[in-house]
Amino acid sequence: MEVFCIKQELPINGQIRAKEVQLIGENGEKLGVVNFNDALNMAEEKKLDLVLVAPNAKPVVCRIMNYGKYKFEQAKKEKEAKKKQKVMEIKEIRITPNIEEHDFGFKAKNARKFIESGNKLKITVRFRGREINNSKAGEMVLNKFIEELSDIAIVEKAPKLEGRNMFVMLSKKI
Numbered sequence: 589m590e591v592f593c594i595k596q597e598l599p600i601n602g603q604i605r606a607k608e609v610q611l612i613g614e615n616g617e618k619l620g621v622v623n624f625n626d627a628l629n630m631a632e633e634k635k636l637d638l639v640l641v642a643p644n645a646k647p648v649v650c651r652i653m654n655y656g657k658y659k660f661e662q663a664k665k666e667k668e669a670k671k672k673q674k675v676m677e678i679k680e681i682r683i684t685p686n687i688e689e690h691d692f693g694f695k696a697k698n699a700r701k702f703i704e705s706g707n708k709l710k711i712t713v714r715f716r717g718r719e720i721n722n723s724k725a726g727e728m729v730l731n732k733f734i735e736e737l738s739d740i741a742i743v744e745k746a747p748k749l750e751g752r753n754m755f756v757m758l759s760k761k762i
Contacts, residue, residue, distance in 0.1 A: 599640040600655050601628060609650040612641070621647055678757075680710045685725040692729075696736045703741045703760050712755040726754045734758070 604624065611619040611627050614636060622630075631638040631652045639658070642649035679702040681695050702709050711733050713726035730747045737758060745757035 598655075599643070600637045601631070604638065604640045604648070604650065606640075606648045606650075608647045609638075609640075610642075610645065610647050612649065612651040614652045614654075627652075674706070677707045678710055679707045680712060682712045682714055683729060685713055685715060685719055685722065685729055687729060692732070696733065699733065699737055699758075700740065703737065703758060706760060708744065709741070709758040710755055711758065712753050715752045715754070720752055723749055723754060730754065730756045 606624050608621055609624055609627050611622045611630070613619050614634065619630075627650055628638050634652060636652050637655040639651050639653055639655055640648060641651050681699055681702075683691075683695060687695070699709055699711065711730060713729055715723065715726060719725075726749075727747050734741075734743055734756065740761055741758040742761050743756060744759045745755075747754055747756045
């Protein structure tokens with residue numbers, strides 16, 4: 589079970605420290621500047637809460653509302669916004685500089701699937717032992733991948749050597 593919380597808790601009823609407040613009714617109508625105790629009594633008569641909505645205003649602005657319902661609505665909106673969010677994932681494919689043709693085809697097919705599903709792709713060439721002396725071979729393999737996927741992907745970061753790895757970042761063409 590997930591619990592959603594509002595970013596900031598608003599002061600309500602007795603938590604408000606002000607002598608006079610600009611009061612807004614439950615339907616959004618302005619009721620003018622009112623003594624704090626009178627505003628609190630009005631809210632209690634309607635069995636609602638007095639909520640501080642603008643603490644920096646002069647005088648502070650309070651609203652009569654059902655605070656529990658307001659918090660629930662905010663949590664619901666937050667949950668909806670989270671649902672519509674698309675999380676971008678970075679998928680990684682690791683290869684060696686002397687990859688065989690069949691392995692290359694298999695990895696390219698998987699890379700194509702990752703990019704088509706909207707993910708970014710990081711292709712890493714790992715150099716083992718003395719392979720690092722021939723880093724051109726790794727760069728050639730990466731360029732071959734870039735060429736293979738050029739119809740659906742663009743290069744986000746060009747081939748770059750870091751330590752014993754060389755990598756390139758690809759993302760979907762827009």
